[in-house]
Amino acid sequence: MTTLVTGGAGFLGLYMTEQLVARGESVRVLCRRSHPRLKELGVQWIEGDIRDPSIVKEACANCDTVFHVAAIPGIWGAWKTFYETNTQGTMNVLAACRSEEVGKLIYTSSPSVVYDGSEHRGVNESLPYSDSYLCHYPHTKAIAERAVLDANGQDGLLTVSLRPHLIWGPRDNHLIPRLIQRAKSGRLRIVGDGKNLISMSYVENVASAHLQAAERLIPTASLAGKAYFINEPEPVMLWDWVNEILARAGLRPVTRRISKSAAWGVGLLCEGIYKTFGIKSEPPMTRFLASQLSGSHYYNIEAAKRDFDYRPMVPVEVGMQRMEPDLKRWRDS
Numbered sequence: 001m002t003t004l005v006t007g008g009a010g011f012l013g014l015y016m017t018e019q020l021v022a023r024g025e026s027v028r029v030l031c032r033r034s035h036p037r038l039k040e041l042g043v044q045w046i047e048g049d050i051r052d053p054s055i056v057k058e059a060c061a062n063c064d065t066v067f068h069v070a071a072i073p074g075i076w077g078a079w080k081t082f083y084e085t086n087t088q089g090t091m092n093v094l095a096a097c098r099s100e101e102v103g104k105l106i107y108t109s110s111p112s113v114v115y116d117g118s119e120h121r122g123v124n125e126s127l128p129y130s131d132s133y134l135c136h137y138p139h140t141k142a143i144a145e146r147a148v149l150d151a152n153g154q155d156g157l158l159t160v161s162l163r164p165h166l167i168w169g170p171r172d173n174h175l176i177p178r179l180i181q182r183a184k185s186g187r188l189r190i191v192g193d194g195k196n197l198i199s200m201s202y203v204e205n206v207a208s209a210h211l212q213a214a215e216r217l218i219p220t221a222s223l224a225g226k227a228y229f230i231n232e233p234e235p236v237m238l239w240d241w242v243n244e245i246l247a248r249a250g251l252r253p254v255t256r257r258i259s260k261s262a263a264w265g266v267g268l269l270c271e272g273i274y275k276t277f278g279i280k281s282e283p284p285m286t287r288f289l290a291s292q293l294s295g296s297h298y299y300n301i302e303a304a305k306r307d308f309d310y311r312p313m314v315p316v317e318v319g320m321q322r323m324e325p326d327l328k329r330w331r332d333s
Helices: 010-020 036-041 053-060 079-099 137-150 175-184 203-215 239-247 259-274 287-294 302-308 318-330
Strands: 002-007 027-031 044-045 065-069 104-108 120-123 158-164 227-230 297-299
Touching: 002 010, 002 053, 010 027, 010 036, 027 053, 036 259, 044 053, 053 065, 053 079, 065 079, 065 203, 079 104, 079 137, 104 137, 104 203, 137 158, 158 203, 175 239, 175 318, 203 227, 203 302, 203 318, 227 297, 227 302, 259 287
Parallel strands: 002 027, 002 065, 027 044, 065 104, 104 158, 120 297, 158 227
Antiparallel strands: none
């Protein structure tokens, strides 16, 4: 049987593809664009979009396990953009898994599905979904995650959802490159008192967590139909971590500050202006970003340790060392 990775040429998905190939799995990737690494790995590649039910059905044919990683991330944009990919695309994956008699579906979610703007300090999976969301990404992911977990046990399909927080590492195409560009342009500010604690997740550890969950996902397993936080065991002080990354990139630390209330106000104003004038680009500040940069949000991973023996394989310091060549490349780009 074949293992499918949707978004298998993306940042996280490619690491999962590499780890599956290293284990001797027969791997198929569904993504909109290929990657030179896929050819090197010798995996089957299907070009397509998860918004297309027929392509998704084709990709799921003869698969025993599906890792659904593909999604549209971001803190700004139209509801339609996020909903069609993150929610409807996941519904297409679920439908295809049922029709093609796939045995296991491992869904990549996010802690933001339970984020309501308040601080999260060591919370576990008992925290309920938010009643309101500050941007469309977490809202559409929450709808999708609920559907995935509700589908557990239907037509022989077993499901589980993993919620990695702030994924970073080599080949990052989103978080760290944007951080460095903001620092280079002088647009980075410490929001709040700079003492907020956050969870973060090294990408290779997140990839291996998905594989570990898939191994334990059997009909009698306690993890079937559940969601799990995935991150490094200990939280870090956000702005100390940011400045360490900048130092390794050869850049000056962030020292200038803005209060949480001021950042929130700027975010609210920016959102209003961008919506009024139909500006498509991302605002320099939003309410969601202000709350994420100023508040603490770190998560308890005891459930993942207990139910599928999750243990980060790569220490944070080793991950930092592996990322240093990319840090200098991003700095110089």
